[in-house]
Amino acid sequence: MRSDNGPKKRGRRFFLVQVSILLFVLFVVVLNAEQEGRIGIVDVELDASMVDLTLFVVAHELMHTLGASDKYDANGRTIVPDGLVEPDRTPLYPQRSAVVMARNRPVSASAEATPETLDELAVGSSTAKELGWLR
Numbered sequence: 001m002r003s004d005n006g007p008k009k010r011g012r013r014f015f016l017v018q019v020s021i022l023l024f025v026l027f028v029v030v031l032n033a034e035q036e037g038r039i040g041i042v043d044v045e046l047d048a049s050m051v052d053l054t055l056f057v058v059a060h061e062l063m064h065t066l067g068a069s070d071k072y073d074a075n076g077r078t079i080v081p082d083g084l085v086e087p088d089r090t091p092l093y094p095q096r097s098a099v100v101m102a103r104n105r106p107v108s109a110s111a112e113a114t115p116e117t118l119d120e121l122a123v124g125s126s127t128a129k130e131l132g133w134l135r
């Protein structure tokens with residue numbers, strides 16, 4: 001008889017979390033001061049294709065808790081220049097990345113693309129200053 005019950009001897013239980021097609025995610029987002037510092041609980045059910053989008057939203061909301069402001073206007077359009085990763089790029093468009101505090105990556109003066117992967121996101125200098133990462 002095999003007596004490999006090490007975890008039991010230490011009184012601990014180990015749980016194996018299996019990630020498959022469906023992911024069940026529970027995360028707590030502490031909303032920013034603009035929303036009076038309330039705590040929001042988000043319970044979502046998603047599939048593997050939505051993981052990057054979910055992490056994008058988590059990063060965006062986390063940065064709010066650290067003092068970052070939105071970089072999009074009331075219509076959801078990126079605010080120029082604060083919502084641009086490369087505000088000094090010539091030509092200005094297309095931007096190569098999307099600011100995490102904006103919603104999209106501007107591809108022209110009148111068009112934006114939704115980021116599809118986390119590789120497309122970046123922190124712009126305006127947000128970096130709000131976070132104290134730049135002076």
Ligand SMILES: [Zn+2]
Pocket residue numbers: 060064069070
């Ligand atoms: Zn926001």
